[in-house]
Amino acid sequence: MIFHITHHHDEKTCPAHDPETVAATFAQILPALQEEGVTVHGAWVDPPGHDFFFVVETDSYDALVNGLMPAVPHGTAAIQPVDDLKARMEKHLADG
Numbered sequence: 001m002i003f004h005i006t007h008h009h010d011e012k013t014c015p016a017h018d019p020e021t022v023a024a025t026f027a028q029i030l031p032a033l034q035e036e037g038v039t040v041h042g043a044w045v046d047p048p049g050h051d052f053f054f055v056v057e058t059d060s061y062d063a064l065v066n067g068l069m070p071a072v073p074h075g076t077a078a079i080q081p082v083d084d085l086k087a088r089m090e091k092h093l094a095d096g
Contacts, residue, residue: 009075
């Protein structure tokens with residue numbers, strides 16, 4: 001299953017000015033997801049907005065949550081299951 005994740009923290013929990021905290025938190029998200037077997041299709045950041053965006057694929061919600069754990073104490077994540085629009089439309093049109 002494919003998920004779109006938005007992780008948001010605020011200026012009070014932002015670790016940007018503490019390299020050790022960055023190394024222990026946000027820098028660990030991609031390796032942690034990979035270690036859990038989660039495929040990361042893309043990852044983006046909006047530093048002034050304090051938002052991170054991920055598109056990932058996994059059949060295990062637990063693996064997804066475990067992979068996000070390095071950042072959990074620093075904000076909240078909205079995890080939304082999504083589907084491939086092109087494939088969905090092709091299927092819909094084929095089923096008529």
